[in-house]
Amino acid sequence: MRIERNNTTQPIELIQLTDTHLGAQLGEPLLGMDTDQSLAHVVELLNTEQRSAELLLATGDISNGGSPASYQRFQQMTEHLAPHTLWLPGNHDALSVMQQSFKGDQSLSRRIEIGNWQIVMLNSTIPGEVGGCLSDKELQFLQQCLETTVAEHSLLCLHHHPIAIGCDWLDSQIISNADAFFTLIDQFSSVRGLLWGHVHQEIEQQRNGVKLMATPSTCIQFAANSPDFKLARLNPGYRWLSLHADGVIDTGIARVTEVEFDIDYERSSGY
Template sequence: MLIVQLSDSHLSADPTRRYRDVDADTRLTSMLARVSRYQPDLIVVSGDVSDDGSSASYQRAAASFDALGCPWVWLPGNHDHPATMSQVRALESVIHSSGWQILLLNTWIEGEEGGRLGEAQRAQLEAQLASDTSPALIVLHHPPVSVDTDWMNEIGLEDREAFWAVLGRYDHVQAVLCGHIHHEMTCLHRGVPVMSVPAIAAQFVPDRPDFAVDACAPGGFRLIRLSMEGMRQPRLSTRVEYVPV
């Protein structure tokens, strides 16, 4: 099974409005043209589809994803409006395919840049992992780990320790994917790979104490191949493909 992770397109109701001096709609079109070459089995969009939470931006994004002709799902980021989003396309929480479970978490907090799962959603996550022992891939918008950018750590996942307490009770979580940080990151946290993906729109500069945008950095998407090998052992391989500005 081949999954493509996309994130942070930051579309607006007005397709001519720029996001941090970037033409977000043109970036999305270029990105999806490259994605289409791979004919993925599933596209997962890990939040900040919209920059203004408008119905028009979601409708335009959904039409673009539909045009690829493969299944796709999305989850909200801090710039999104989940209720509006779900009117255009439902927010799914679990997908089963090829012997895997893909768990899509909602970390949105109204009016906040940071994210939170909350007690109820953490309980649902625990119930899902306890009841289904197939290999799990978890996707959320806000990074559940510290990153190499100080200001970003202030707006990451607020209840990350409680999240990892849940994951620590199960050994079938194979990886965690996130968005939000607008550049690629890969780390191993408590034995679980955690990976982010470049934004579709503008990229943020890592390793800085203050906010900055790299106008020349390419966007990108993550390719994730999931399989089950001998003796039903899960295998996950991944890489990021960059799409020049």
């Protein structure tokens, strides 16, 4: 799919929301947190800070259980944030429900070109599993995208992390064939960024000239460098990205402030 732009000289402005974990019912809590309320606070922050966004990227775990109602609420709460939206599934999502709920909707497009950039949405989920993997079919799809695009630069989006982040319990869920993934993208200098969710924390690194980025959840946050499951006392947030015509990516994190959330910080196991 091609998105035409009115202003071709300015950077492409994107926003990323990830791991919203909306329940089947409005206000359904996750470890004590009302995830609808926390998303609403993030959306309110976006309304004041990112009025020029051209594209919203939702990088998985939109739902906490794959209910149609959760996807419909997410769409209703976020559709005004940007003229275009792209979704991909996380391990808590139900891709078939997403596809049925938004059949024919461009939100589920796997690949778009906008300006001098290509954005590819990858499915790293394994049915019934928490951890991630990019199937042979998915890697073939990615290779085709990288070989055939007319765009000079590519941003690749997925749910699971392709690099170890220093949290033992999360690193057991890393993309299991990350080596094959990196072997593929190392062949293409057009790849300028990897963007993911799942880890509920901010990460920004460089690898062979490629920017590697993970983003806080719009609900609960995971503590960095923790061997076991542990929540961080940090507020929900989102990531903004500016894609420049020369391949440079400017990016940053914004978090909700001056709001206290009801969270079970003493929980010692997952959800």
